[in-house]
Amino acid sequence: MFTIGEFSRLARVSCRLLRHYDELGLFKPARVEAATGYRYYSAAQLPRLNRILVLRELGLSLEQIAEALREDLPAASLRGMLLLRRGEIARSIESESQRLRQVEGRIAQIEVEGRLNADDVVLRSEPARVFLSTRRTVASFAEGARLLGALAERAPQRLAGRPVGPLAAVAHAAEFELEDIDVEFGLMVESALDGPVRLGEEFVLHTRALPAVERLAACVRVGPPQEAHLTTARIARFIEAGGYRICGATREVFLQRPSAARMHEAVVEMQFPIASI
Amino acid sequence: MFTIGEFSRLARVSCRLLRHYDELGLFKPARVEAATGYRYYSAAQLPRLNRILVLRELGLSLEQIAEALREDLPAASLRGMLLLRRGEIARSIESESQRLRQVEGRIAQIEVEGRLNADDVVLRSEPARVFLSTRRTVASFAEGARLLGALAERAPQRLAGRPVGPLAAVAHAAEFELEDIDVEFGLMVESALDGPVRLGEEFVLHTRALPAVERLAACVRVGPPQEAHLTTARIARFIEAGGYRICGATREVFLQRPSAARMHEAVVEMQFPIASI
């Protein structure tokens, strides 16, 4: 029999760990002297402790290990636990690799520009949305802004009993246009509506599915639309430095409902779907 | 100005997070109403919050982020932080990949054998050691056991004022031998000694460097030497299932100092240096 200190040296673990496992009931000393509370371990306990350490090494929680060491646990269950764990590790490696690419993108950016400029560009995914919208070709940016303001003023807070989400616009053109802009705009809603919705004389909105996007470079623009190019420039640098390419229509989501009179206070998120080159 | 609830929806973070960052001084509301304690945020604060979220996404701690957002922090420092972080992530991916291989090894083992048999075989690394030893060709296992017992009885607790480590044996032969065994045995010590050490009439021990081993499959044997084959069988299955090969001399480390009379109570760790195939 060994005292806790001796046994900890044999097993190469800390005394605290042994006391902790004792407390959890995971690994108890062979004998505890009642008078002093001293713990005594036997050499024959080493295999069980090593079994625990091995499973811990594989990344199982102590609770899972206790489960795995139950005498009556069939081998198939342990296999199931390990298969589960394999999936977790694989996903973790995947997300760490992506994180590594992002860090490298930021480093590259600092090296090119001397500072971290596009650091308010975020990368995230977007689920599929229901978009109640109309698609037009508008003559100019000013005309587009007027239409958005007009739509905002006519848009209700609720439709068919459900709250209405933010205003949004989608630029469908393959390239940037200053005039005759092919744009879809409307309201995000929770679920599809039966038939079109008429708002005032100018708008008839149809239910459309806006597809999910796996990766999206997004940047919030706070200010007048004339300054949108500053935001797109940031996103552009981000895309370049990260080794991405644009792979879908640009979206602008109005985080605050705009009004024609207060376009200079707009809070808009510009979203560019992207993919690795 | 937005209330905390509104702002949390704009920024897509929880209220709790905003309160937490306020408490840390990392991201404070533009205004706090003294009477009610209500926090008010402005849209102009969104870029800073996104900057924080981006750095968090890269895996920096909130403390590092606070440092990184200091106005006067030179770009080179941020670059340094990111380079450091890149190294961390790369190491983490490396260790996760190794863990994945281990999990897969255990799964393969269950599939072959129907149960987890070698689960008390541990994988670890071993630093370089100083080994005070003698190398012999012994006629048989029994003769080897006798020599070890004799050495154990003559071995002092301290040498040159320093405590003496465990007894150990190294099998140098490329293959397993039943007779005329080429074996080195002696004592682990903390640091090299000047000149050889004479113990009784039978032993003259020389200082030798035992090299570090990056990966070692180890299993503790508790019991008489006749049962050592059970332990080596476990290690063998582990090596096979994990897709490893043996790449160095086998070691046996006596975790308890043996005596000739009590060899049946030996606590010995059997160690096989291994590498991926």
Add this chain to the structure above:
DNA sequence: TTGCTCCTCACGTCACGTGAGGTGGC
């Protein structure tokens, strides 16, 4: 007597999530 080893609390880790319990304005 001094050192050494053992013991039992109990806090700290990291970034929040999750109640509990209470308040003010529509």
Add this chain to the structure above:
DNA sequence: TTGCTCCTCACGTCACGTGAGGTGGC
């Protein structure tokens, strides 16, 4: 009055590490 939103504690997470303060045998 009821709902809604805001507030401030304060515990829980996970697997121990790290003291603090005290005890028994050599």
